[in-house]
Amino acid sequence: MNRIEKLRNKLPANTKGAIVISDTNREYLSKLLSSAGTLLIFPDTAYFIIDSRYIEVAKKNVVGAEVILQGKLYEQISELCSRHGIDEVLCEEEISLAEYNALKANVGSVHFIADDTLSSAIQQERAIKEPKELKMICDAQAITDAAFLEILNFIKPGVSEKQVAAELEYTMRKLGADGLAFETIVASGTNGSMPHAVPSDKLIQNGEFVTMDYGAKLCGYCSDMTRTVAVGEVGEEQKRIYDTVLNAHLSSMAAAKAGVYGDYLDKIARDIIYEAGYEGCFGHSLGHSLGLDIHEKPMSSYARHDLLPAGTIMTIEPGIYIEGKYGVRIENMIFITEKGYKNLTGSERKLITL
Ligand code: GLY
Ligand code: MN
Secondary structure, eight states, X not given: OOHHHHHHXXXXXXXXXXXXXXXXXXXXXXXXXXXXXXXXXXXXXXXXXXXXXXXXHHHHHOOSSEEEEOSSHHHHHHHHHHHTTOOEEEOOTTSOHHHHHHHHHHOTTSEEEOSSHHHHHHHXXXXXXXXXXXXXXXXXXXXXXXXXXXXXXXXXXXOBHHHHHHHHHHHHHXXXXXXESSOOEEEEGGGGGSTTOOOOSOBOOTTEEEEEEEOEEETTEEOOEEEEEEESOOOHHHHHHHHHHHHHHHHHHHTOOTTOXXXXXXXXXXXXHIIIIITTSOOSOSEEEOSSSSSEEEEEOTTOOOBOOTTOEEEEOOEXXXXXXXXEEOBEEEEEOSSSEEXXXXXXXXXXXX
16 A cells, blocks of 8 residues: 555545645655645545656656646646545645645635644654665664764864764765755753754863764655763763763663653653752753654653654653753664664764763
8 A cells, every 4th residue: 555545544534635735744645855746635546746847757756646747736736626526625734824825715616624634644654664764764874873983083172063063964975865864963062051052163172072963864764863972081970961861861762662652751761860960951852753854743752642653763862951061962763663662773872982
């Protein structure tokens, strides 16, 4: 069964039509990486409307939908809906208000429904990775791991955060990455207390931690890893923080398996960090799923109650951040199975001192 057929099975039986416009949902369902396109799904057929830039590759790659060259898009949508007697179409929550208003204004014969029906059905389908998707993410992570080994030879006092970020990105490209999974984070010394610090011209100094959060993109799929390394000898509190984060990381990971809830894993990590005296120093969630997007549902968060099904990939990324001093985060990806999990990240987690 192709992805569009699987989606039809997930939608309510009385669904008349659905329209998929947002980039990664469209990419997922059509299997075409493109910056444009409209997927129209009807009960027994589907159309992929795409402009001339992509028509050739679309005809070769799109699975489960008839490919149509885009002309006057809204007239084409109107015509296809009326040809199939469709007067009601589900929209994704991910589209913009402008896109929704344009559909309503230009395709008057159709009632466009903007609730979460379509988005949550696609989300659920995307959460369970197919073997090929898992392989792509593992291959992207292998590049990420290899870049980590190389960057250890590059980091030293006097090198800037921006230079480390550039070297990581260039190395991943050289190793075959199509691009970056997200903007690379490199934070040294006091900048480490900002979980999503932007790499700066600050020069790395002896006695500092350097946190790197980065990933490769391969065939549309993301990898995600964070490592904190020490440059020269670090102090006792830094070591204690590192050990606490590692303990939180390993303990929450050990409890992962299909059927547990994300907030349960988050609590295991959070309790360890808080009991060590760092309440208030771990503000973000324990982790998230990922795939074509760097952040996908489900999440492992104190603020949500998401079931983790077999076949989903989750990050485990606790951290401790102390303003004005330093920060530590350790992040791996795991594949959730019925019995437990498979660790997808190969890089060393013990504190590395350069
Ligand atoms: N690695 C970036 C993030 O998970 O937000
Ligand atoms: Mn992450």
